[in-house]
Amino acid sequence: MARILVTVGMGPWPFDRLIGAVAPLCSDHEVFAQTGTSSLRPPCPHESFIPADELGKRMDEADVIITHAGNTVRLVQRSGRVPIAVARTSALGEMGNDHQVAYLRQEERSGPVVAVWDVRDLPREVARHGERQARLLEERPLPPAATPEHIVEVMTSLSARLCGGRP
């Protein structure tokens, strides 16, 4: 039994395809789902939205994190884990465009992520996640994040240019 966190992000778009696919996992694992504006409710503990600190705590405690292909993908990767990600698609009304599809395709080629394109594959991916995670973490290092000093330098320079010298 694994502790699984499912999150669909804090945006206004529903993601019923992912939330609906969580049900088969609930009988075999300890699952918590953050469902956003999705209309489906999984047969496991769930909340529509949760505060950022609670989400971070739940991420830390989870063995497996299943997420939409939003910025949570990088958050999970920075925590030293490999997310299982599902992209929202515009054709299914899950988003206004397909930038999550493009992002996940790119990340799947080179990043530490497990991309799931058919949500019926989720139980199989969860079952073999430990092995895949270990291999992906070894083979695919993340690009470094910007340092706080670099961010301050860029923003100081930019604000000086745009605000006429005011810091």
Next chain:
Amino acid sequence: MRAPDTETLLAGHRVHWAPERSASRPIGVLASIGRAVRVLRRERPDLIISAGTGVAVGVFLAARLRRVPAVWLETLNIVDSPGIASRLCSRLATAVLVQRPSLLSVRPRAVLIGELY
């Protein structure tokens, strides 16, 4: 937008909550401009920074009207063609920040800030 995560992250700051707007619905965007102008008039910011989404379009239009410099931050998960809000706001912006070096070729005037997290 008011949500549990934004409420906790912005606790202790002065906040003006605004409803999300779809950038593809011009009536909603136009309605948001008046609200944004009132906020800018009251707060008189030196600089605006936003990563979107649709609610930012009205703010960036108001920033143009009020001559406030506005910076558009492209989110990390934009790897090729951005959405409508991103296209509109980056055109209205005084400057654009990107997190991926690969986007500098399609955003020639952008500044590379690197991955923020």
